[in-house]
Amino acid sequence: MSSIKYSTLKNLTDKCVVDDCLSLPFLAWVAWNVIPVLIGALLVAYIEPVAAGSGIPQVKCYLNGVKMPRIVRIKTLIVKAVGVTCSVIGGLAVGKEGPMIHSGAVVAAGISQGKTTSFGRDFKIFNYFREDHEKRDFVSAGAAAGVAAAFGAPVGGVLFSLEEGASFWNQSLTWRIFFGSMVSTFTLNVVLSAYHGRPGELTYSGLLNFGKFDNTSYDFIEIPVFLAMGAVGGLLGALFNFLNYKLTVFRLRNLYRSWAKVLEAVVVAGCTAGIGFGMILFLEDCKPLGEDPTRYPLQLFCGDGQYSAIGAIWFQTPESSVRSLFHDPPGSHKLSSVLIFFAFYFFLSCWTYGLAVSSGLFIPSLLTGAAWGRVVGTGMEYYFPDQVS
Numbered sequence: 001m002s003s004i005k006y007s008t009l010k011n012l013t014d015k016c017v018v019d020d021c022l023s024l025p026f027l028a029w030v031a032w033n034v035i036p037v038l039i040g041a042l043l044v045a046y047i048e049p050v051a052a053g054s055g056i057p058q059v060k061c062y063l064n065g066v067k068m069p070r071i072v073r074i075k076t077l078i079v080k081a082v083g084v085t086c087s088v089i090g091g092l093a094v095g096k097e098g099p100m101i102h103s104g105a106v107v108a109a110g111i112s113q114g115k116t117t118s119f120g121r122d123f124k125i126f127n128y129f130r131e132d133h134e135k136r137d138f139v140s141a142g143a144a145a146g147v148a149a150a151f152g153a154p155v156g157g158v159l160f161s162l163e164e165g166a167s168f169w170n171q172s173l174t175w176r177i178f179f180g181s182m183v184s185t186f187t188l189n190v191v192l193s194a195y196h197g198r199p200g201e202l203t204y205s206g207l208l209n210f211g212k213f214d215n216t217s218y219d220f221i222e223i224p225v226f227l228a229m230g231a232v233g234g235l236l237g238a239l240f241n242f243l244n245y246k247l248t249v250f251r252l253r254n255l256y257r258s259w260a261k262v263l264e265a266v267v268v269a270g271c272t273a274g275i276g277f278g279m280i281l282f283l284e285d286c287k288p289l290g291e292d293p294t295r296y297p298l299q300l301f302c303g304d305g306q307y308s309a310i311g312a313i314w315f316q317t318p319e320s321s322v323r324s325l326f327h328d329p330p331g332s333h334k335l336s337s338v339l340i341f342f343a344f345y346f347f348l349s350c351w352t353y354g355l356a357v358s359s360g361l362f363i364p365s366l367l368t369g370a371a372w373g374r375v376v377g378t379g380m381e382y383y384f385p386d387q388v389s
Contacts, residue, residue, distance in 0.1 A: 033269040040086030041265035051079040055102025072109035083358030095363025101146035108142025145184035152206025154181035261356035276314040325370040342371035
């Protein structure tokens with residue numbers, strides 16, 4: 001769906017540059033954002049509110065003995081899966097990796113009980129596991145399997161459940177969860193290899209893939225720069241938490257009705273499209289074709305054989321934008337363009353987190369950090385051109 005969305009918008013934009021009808025691609029972009037987000041927000045606000053967000057905090061609460069109603073129901077899983085798909089298609093500053101952890105926990109809980117409360121069906125199996133501590137262990141394994149599938153990291157899944165999730169643990173559970181995480185990663189690998197037309201080629205370790213880094217060497221003199229980048233990143237993280245806390249308090253006091261939650265999600269979706277279209281329209285950042293691996297090069301007002309570099313960032317999913325910022329060759333983006341994108345996306349991510357939609361925060365954080373790193377790298381290249389290898 002995302003491919004259809006961005007290819008349609010690209011073709012319409014290229015056509016309207018010639019016909020002087022750029023309002024049409026803008027309205028089409030707004031519609032492509034608003035309609036899926038409206039569907040996802042309606043599902044969360046009116047059918048299963050517990051499916052909002054990533055679900056990771058709720059899973060942590062459940063694993064530590066806090067009763068969370070409907071957190072591992074199959075209805076929650078369905079709303080979560082459909083909702084996060086709508087959020088990503090709608091172009092929000094969200095990711096799908098966080099909800100996968102919640103989804104894994106729901107699947108594990110459902111399998112362990114051999115019944116579904118949402119549909120009122122009891123399959124009369126797995127009666128041995130119908131105890132609280134057994135169900136809790138299965139939820140731990142499901143969350144770990146979700147991490148393993150999202151990031152292609154079975155060990156990371158085990159460590160997530162061990163360090164961040166459960167308070168109740170034993171040695172045998174470690175090996176069981178590790179085995180489950182390996183099976184999850186292997187299964188996703190097989191499915192992705194078939195999806196990409198290369199069945200049996202087990203090189204697709206997870207849904208989130210940053211690609212291969214050919215040159216990762218660095219010099220000792222660069223370490224202070226990395227430290228400064230980390231310090232600024234920490235301050236920005238504190239600012240993000242502060243702003244989001246204030247926004248959450250405002251939502252609790254003023255946007256507690258279901259229709260208001262849906263309306264806010266629609267407004268954010270429309271604003272996201274407006275900000276993206278405005279940046280593409282008013283920022284002149286033209287680069288020759290062939291220097292960027294984007295699938296939808298947008299020419300707009302650039303010359304023949306050129307494309308809009310900032311348009312390449314917006315006309316793809318956030319995961320693809322992270323890969324682009326990681327692997328684009330030096331000189332692919334103007335410093336001012338990436339800096340403006342970083343600032344706008346930071347505040348968009350802060351505004352989006354907490355909406356009544358299913359969403360994750362991993363990818364927005366990674367994309368914001370990647371843009372910040374690109375700003376620093378481009379600035380170093382500009383002020384120290386002789387040091388670029």
